[in-house]
Amino acid sequence: MNNKIKVLRENMSLQRLDGMIITNTFNISYILGVKAEGTLIITDKENFFFTDARYIEEVNNTITIDDEIIVIDLANISENDFLGFFENCNKVGIEENDITYSKYQKFIRLFRLKDTVETGNLIEKQRMIKDDEEILNIRKACEITDNCFNHLLNFIKIGMTEQQIAFEIERFFIENGADGLAFDTIVASGENSSKPHAIVTDRRIKSGDAIVIDFGAKYNGYCSDMTRTIFVGNIDEEAKQLYNFVLACQKRASNKIKDGADGQEIAESLEKEFNARGYSLIHALGHGVGINVHENPILSYKRGFMLKENMIVTNEPGIYIPGNLGIRIEDTILVNKLRSEELTKSDKNLIII
């Protein structure tokens, strides 16, 4: 049986659910292993995926007999056929944060549902723990990202625009086996580097610039996420010290990431180091990475969260001096029993190109 459905059924039984209607596109592609529009339903005995002609061939090519998912073309099913699916289910879970009001009303009517139950983010929580295949995909996405960074160190030249560098990243990813970008690349140079969520501009790289490059590839539907801050031509003593301070903090946080560690404690301890120098971390320390580049859990001093084996999270402290300089260093990290493994392995010592 599809192991993801097996775990889901266990989680469903903890909530005493007899069935579930899954509408969230990312959760569907998590379970099916392929991106397809439709609705996945888990009934007391079987699993069905309702879709249309556009996706049937690809879905059938991806799932196997072992998945035990029956694919149904909506064109071949009449209103009356829907009555049978949840006949033996009293409590049917819905994804209340995804399903639209009109779809909800339609399903109530079509399936004659007796009792629907809000499931919170049941599958999103399940997705936090990655299986071997997911880890392999993210590992590969990280590897392509590392290779791209090495390439960029030779590619970036004074006079180029941020936009040109961003394009080169996308080109490299696609020509090196990635599906494409995991998210909109950030290339923030000079004064732009102080904006944590900078958008790419046509500013040209100058000598003396810091360049924050925050980028990630998608491979087989799974993301990587890495940031490196590099310097052009020269660096003043103050920036150098700041860089090495952020790096030391990032490494200390990385070393604390392991099964059983509390994400809040790791973020709090980094925040204390920042505060001692007069800085503060103005965004979360990290987040889960998987099908989405931003997933559960969030690593932040605002809430407690126990890390578990086979979670994949980022560690990305940054210091931003408005209008002047920003430094962020980020890795994608696999949580292990004893010690974390950084899946992005690019050099993070101070680099001047």
Next chain:
Amino acid sequence: MNNKIKVLRENMSLQRLDGMIITNTFNISYILGVKAEGTLIITDKENFFFTDARYIEEVNNTITIDDEIIVIDLANISENDFLGFFENCNKVGIEENDITYSKYQKFIRLFRLKDTVETGNLIEKQRMIKDDEEILNIRKACEITDNCFNHLLNFIKIGMTEQQIAFEIERFFIENGADGLAFDTIVASGENSSKPHAIVTDRRIKSGDAIVIDFGAKYNGYCSDMTRTIFVGNIDEEAKQLYNFVLACQKRASNKIKDGADGQEIAESLEKEFNARGYSLIHALGHGVGINVHENPILSYKRGFMLKENMIVTNEPGIYIPGNLGIRIEDTILVNKLRSEELTKSDKNLIII
């Protein structure tokens, strides 16, 4: 007063609505003139936009006193404050195809709503008729697209990959004032050209290829959409005749597009021309273009639809011979009282590069 809200209020009163909750991001950006996450509510007397710190500055910089929209930071409002907004509204419209089940439940509770009413696609329908500013933005997006096509005629060379051409389009758009791509570009060459929804590959351009290029820019949030099919090196007599046949059909359909014309009749008449040669149009003839590249209305032989002045629609017939050749010619067209105006003006006579 904001004219879009004025028209919306007229449409609301036709449905006897006292208020409305707008959650659809595109509908919100249509009314506000800026992309921002939040909820727009229209009450019996006033208009409020609930948002958070990330968007308040930009929204306030975009809207004016005349818009009569009160912007509220969700951080500055308590649960009790919500009670007052719809106090005098019996029937409050919702966007049932957009609002999630959980948001719906939250609003029912917070606003103590008495009666909610499904509004169909009320604002989506309003968006079909473009105002002067919207037409200007789409006109500009089309102009950038035309300039890009001219550039491509010199840029495309034998040996290049489809991907390289697609990148060049994005680069050109961004460096020439567009926000970016209106949608994922299609560059489908040789045998790929026969797939109407081809994805870009690393196939290299060869002599003898047809290349279907379906692309559009976004300018101030508004889209253009154009397709040209060009040939490389040479063209055989059969392909040449097929091209000129599609072109003649496309021109005849363009000439029929005007205020009061029935989209179904235009599509039916083209389908008859196609059938007479043994072909069939396997997708819609056209669609509305605006904030989204695919909007209402749909021009298809499957349903009647009366075109009206200031709608902007595409006209895009195509013939696809599987594994061999595809030819599609598409323009973005402004519907006028007497005669349509093609906003995309690129040469569509047979081009061999």
